[in-house]
Amino acid sequence: xxxxxxxxxxxxxxxxxxxxxxxxxxxxxxxxxxxxxxxxxxxxxxxxxxxxxxxxxxxxxxxxxxxxxxxxxxxxxxxxxxxxxxxxxxxxxxxxxxxxxxxxxxxxxxxxxxxxxxxxxxxxxxxxxxxxxxxxxxxxxxxxxxxxxxxxxxxxxxxxxxxxxxxxxxxxxxxxxxxxxxxxxxxxxxxxxxxxxxxxxxxxxxxxxxxxxxxxxxxxxxxxxxxxxxxxxxxxxxxxxxxxxxxxxxxxxxxxxxxxxxxxxxxxxxxxxxxxxxxxxxxxxxxxxxxxxxxxxxxxxxxxxxxxxxxxxxxxxxxxxxxxxxxxxxxx
Amino acid sequence: xxxxxxxxxxxxxxxxxxxxxxxxxxxxxxxxxxxxxxxxxxxxxxxxxxxxxxxxxxxxxxxxxxxxxxxxxxxxxxxxxxxxxxxxxxxxxxxxxxxxxxxxxxxxxxxxxxxxxxxxxxxxxxxxxxxxxxxxxxxxxxxxxxxxxxxxxxxxxxxxxxxxxxxxxxxxxxxxxxxxxxxxxxxxxxxxxxxxxxxxxxxxxxxxxxxxxxxxxxxxxxxxxxxxxxxxxxxxxxxxxxxxxxxxxxxxxxxxxxxxxxxxxxxxxxxxxxxxxxxxxxxxxxxxxxxxxxxxxxxxxxxxxxxxxxxxxxxxxxxxxxxxxxxxxxxxxxxxxxxxxxxxxx
Numbered sequence: 001x002x003x004x005x006x007x008x009x010x011x012x013x014x015x016x017x018x019x020x021x022x023x024x025x026x027x028x029x030x031x032x033x034x035x036x037x038x039x040x041x042x043x044x045x046x047x048x049x050x051x052x053x054x055x056x057x058x059x060x061x062x063x064x065x066x067x068x069x070x071x072x073x074x075x076x077x078x079x080x081x082x083x084x085x086x087x088x089x090x091x092x093x094x095x096x097x098x099x100x101x102x103x104x105x106x107x108x109x110x111x112x113x114x115x116x117x118x119x120x121x122x123x124x125x126x127x128x129x130x131x132x133x134x135x136x137x138x139x140x141x142x143x144x145x146x147x148x149x150x151x152x153x154x155x156x157x158x159x160x161x162x163x164x165x166x167x168x169x170x171x172x173x174x175x176x177x178x179x180x181x182x183x184x185x186x187x188x189x190x191x192x193x194x195x196x197x198x199x200x201x202x203x204x205x206x207x208x209x210x211x212x213x214x215x216x217x218x219x220x221x222x223x224x225x226x227x228x229x230x231x232x233x234x235x236x237x238x239x240x241x242x243x244x245x246x247x248x249x250x251x252x253x254x255x256x257x258x259x260x261x262x263x264x265x266x267x268x269x270x271x272x273x274x275x276x277x278x279x280x281x282x283x284x285x286x287x288x289x290x291x292x293x294x295x296x297x298x299x300x301x302x303x304x305x306x307x308x309x310x311x312x313x314x315x316x317x318x319x320x321x322x323x324x325x326x327x328x329x330x331x332x
Numbered sequence: 333x334x335x336x337x338x339x340x341x342x343x344x345x346x347x348x349x350x351x352x353x354x355x356x357x358x359x360x361x362x363x364x365x366x367x368x369x370x371x372x373x374x375x376x377x378x379x380x381x382x383x384x385x386x387x388x389x390x391x392x393x394x395x396x397x398x399x400x401x402x403x404x405x406x407x408x409x410x411x412x413x414x415x416x417x418x419x420x421x422x423x424x425x426x427x428x429x430x431x432x433x434x435x436x437x438x439x440x441x442x443x444x445x446x447x448x449x450x451x452x453x454x455x456x457x458x459x460x461x462x463x464x465x466x467x468x469x470x471x472x473x474x475x476x477x478x479x480x481x482x483x484x485x486x487x488x489x490x491x492x493x494x495x496x497x498x499x500x501x502x503x504x505x506x507x508x509x510x511x512x513x514x515x516x517x518x519x520x521x522x523x524x525x526x527x528x529x530x531x532x533x534x535x536x537x538x539x540x541x542x543x544x545x546x547x548x549x550x551x552x553x554x555x556x557x558x559x560x561x562x563x564x565x566x567x568x569x570x571x572x573x574x575x576x577x578x579x580x581x582x583x584x585x586x587x588x589x590x591x592x593x594x595x596x597x598x599x600x601x602x603x604x605x606x607x608x609x610x611x612x613x614x615x616x617x618x619x620x621x622x623x624x625x626x627x628x629x630x631x632x633x634x635x636x637x638x639x640x641x642x643x644x645x646x647x648x649x650x651x652x653x654x655x656x657x658x659x660x661x662x663x664x665x666x667x668x669x670x671x672x673x674x675x676x677x678x
Contacts, residue, residue, distance in 0.1 A: 062511025065477015
């Protein structure tokens with residue numbers, strides 16, 4: 001396997017799908033010659049032309065709504081939404097239109113579209129360019145939600161998303177675009193199926209269940225625990241919808257302790273749903289309360305002095321994990 | 333009274349214009365008769381739907397399009413099987429005009445398994461994709477993006493099709509309309525914005541809600557815009573023909589402002605309307621501007637049908653509608669477990 005960046009992996013996935021299927025096209029703001037502000041799409045317009053890599057005006061509801069219409073009528077659009085925060089602009093088109101077409105029509109209509117966007121704080125981008133809104137989307141039946149945590153996932157999940165007959169929202173971690181990792185050669189096509197979590201590390205004492213940017217935090221925390229003589233299962237959730245409950249529950253039933261991590265706000269977040277399912281279905285296997293770490297319930301602050309602490313990190317995860325393992329959990 | 337006289341005069345002018353457009357619409361007598369039948373079908377459908385509501389036999393509520401038949405039929409008669417429409421919450425007329433049949437429509441209104449959407453959509457979401465109807469939409473302006481996107485894919489795939497976005501005057505207040513009109517103009521998309529201006533957005537007159545002139549809004553994007561008497565079937569048909577021809581020729585979008593009137597309230601339960609419009613106004617539109625007798629008169633004058641034949645058409649369609657209502661009332665509901673189906677396409 002070669003080593004490429006997350007950004008290259010996304011670019012390759014799109015290029016391969018565009019080559020494979022002429023009904024696939026991509027649009028969004030500054031996606032063509034500019035290749036997006038993150039340069040993730042650089043080179044695509046040169047190969048596929050402006051007919052398939054299409055710069056739109058700054059009209060998020062408009063081009064998301066049009067993608068729904070295009071998807072309903074024989075094409076497979078990939079929509080680039082420059083920042084996850086802009087999801088709030090497209091809620092009607094995504095949640096009232098895209099998500100409900102199949103259901104409202106009794107299965108007669110389908111919306112095979114992908115909305116690529118991003119998540120993640122600590123880029124000093126302040127409150128309107130730093131949010132992690134995956135829980136918001138995962139709340140709406142009819143949408144699928146993928147959260148790649150590595151270049152390999154970024155490619156394999158995106159390719160699956162393009163071939164899915166449903167609207168899929170993929171959140172890429174902005175901080176990860178330059179991260180490198182192993183990815184299969186282009187000729188060894190890999191589609192990572194939705195609804196299959198990935199166990200990255202095996203351990204006995206605790207389960208760390210994480211999404212996207214928090215997978216790395218979980219891996220670092222597992223390393224920290226090893227130094228203390230403990231081992232952890234690290235589970236990358238990969239897709240919030242569909243959720244691979246079985247893999248998560250099997251891990252927790254084995255270890256009896258769990259911390260769930262996701263970069264969205266803690267209250268009513270993805271961690272709450274996963275923790276609740278664990279509490280429901282693995283209650284008699286638990287040796288400690290289910291813990292969850294999300295971002296603080298504050299808008300993301302600008303100043304570095306303020307921002308970093310609002311996102312879960314490995315040090316606090318280790319600290320909490322040790323309390324859970326050693327039975328030092330204070331009773332409320 | 334002056335206003336009323338003026339309207340009468342306008343009506344006469346409109347009738348004269350209607351006669352003139354017979355030939356330009358280029359339809360055979362049989363096609364014109366079929367268009368008449370389609371308008372009568374819509375009226376019959378709505379009358380029965382209203383009755384179902386009044387008799388408390390229909391769950392929820394519905395929005396009647398009675399009075400607006402000519403805009404639905406006139407536009408849809410200009411389309412063929414390549415073309416798509418999107419519809420609104422006031423969408424039964426568009427659905428019938430595009431070729432839907434009574435039984436699955438009434439079944440859908442009553443939440444029955446045999447409905448177009450297996451009872452999952454109801455009145456506000458009937459979709460009939462076999463006839464190119466991408467569905468009614470219960471968000472005002474909610475389908476403007478969908479229709480424009482359907483026009484994009486028609487162009488992208490080279491199908492030669494056009495997409496019609498039916499919208500009400502209320503949708504002129506939604507920002508997405510201007511976003512997608514901008515892209516439709518930039519990319520010369522084969523889309524027709526058929527704005528049925530029935531003059532009321534819910535319970536408020538358009539004059540209180542719309543600044544400037546709606547045609548100028550479209551023209552600001554370089555979109556061809558035309559005002560049409562929405563009660564004059566032939567005028568609507570001719571305008572739609574022009575718009576479709578432009579779209580198919582790659583000349584881009586058209587905005588049609590179809591001035592019309594809805595006889596019922598915003599929805600079936602909107603009975604007392606005196607606080608927003610007068611009974612006299614309603615009576616005037618029904619008596620003087622009803623698209624069905626107006627077009628019937630043209631058929632009589634042209635010798636395309638006799639009065640007896642038109643009456644027979646009305647009676648036959650009434651029977652057909654009554655039979656479909658009977659059928660739908662007896663039809664089974666979907667099984668409860670079907671509530672979990674179709675959340676995702678498989």
